[in-house]
Amino acid sequence: MSSTVVFDSVRPTYGDVTALDDISVAFDPGFNVVLGPNGAGKTTLFRIGAGILPPDAGGVTVAGIDPFADQSVKTRVGYLPHGTPLNGQLTVSENLDYWGRVLGLDTRTRDARIEQTAKTMAVDDLLDRPATDLSRGQRQRVTIARVLLGDPAVLFLDEPTTGLDPGAARSLRDQLDALAAEGRTLCYSTHNLYEAEQLADELTVIKDGTVAAQGPKDELIGRLRGEGAREVYLESDADNGTFAALGIEARESRDGWVVTLPEDQSVNDLITVLIERGFTIERVQEEETSLEELYGRLTGEEEVSSR
């Protein structure tokens, strides 16, 4: 069964604030990274998908079912809110057991799932520790083990690596990557463009309650690369007069030229013209367009990216 999540023209409001403006967007199995400035509407979208916040208009389906009409959503969909607390008075195992009860799992299933998810998230050696003793990274792994208890096909994870040190964040990302590779649908919000670039199969950028862009990560960045003027380094014996005659801005750099290609001109066209005029081209290097640049163009904002 496909575990695709489909939002169809959803419009949630908080009082007179319209958090999302008739958004239609779908998330397929794999790693879906959702980016957007503070207040863009990411958390709101996840809360709707998890069947927690009913929209005022529009609808959502998870694997074809309406999460607001069908209680099986509790085990089909896992939701990790930003800054999820654990009960510090209880051990890790008791926290997981409590959540298993909330999900309605029977004792045998609960025990089996606790053992399995604790292993998956590498917290099996922490089961008897009081939750209050855990480091932030350990706590975050336990909360994700908790989200996995119902064996959900769809996971909404709201900024799960915020506040983790680089090592803890990396190991958590590796574990989440493995979950996506199993065929689950991970919807993952972050403000960290480095991890978005590392993890995403599909990128969605939300701005002011609308979808500014969505697509496979490489395709989105590639699309941007084809837009606007861009710089290309050419190692060539061509001279400035030639570039000027072609109407192309160029400045000398190292053993060649940095040329600014207009939007409507391809590198191949330029190379062809230069070769026709008898010049040699030793090397061509196009500027890489980064996700940071894409994000900046789509949202008009600079995002802080912490590695």
Ligand SMILES: Nc1ncnc2c1ncn2[C@@H]1O[C@H](COP(=O)(O)OP(=O)(O)OP(=O)(O)O)[C@@H](O)[C@H]1O
């Ligand atoms: N409980 C609430 N009551 C009133 N307005 C809210 C509430 N929750 C969110 N909003 C508003 O809805 C909009 C979307 O907020 P949301 O939390 O979904 O954004 P976000 O993209 O997750 O932001 P962040 O990156 O800061 O977590 C914002 O304008 C926010 O102020």
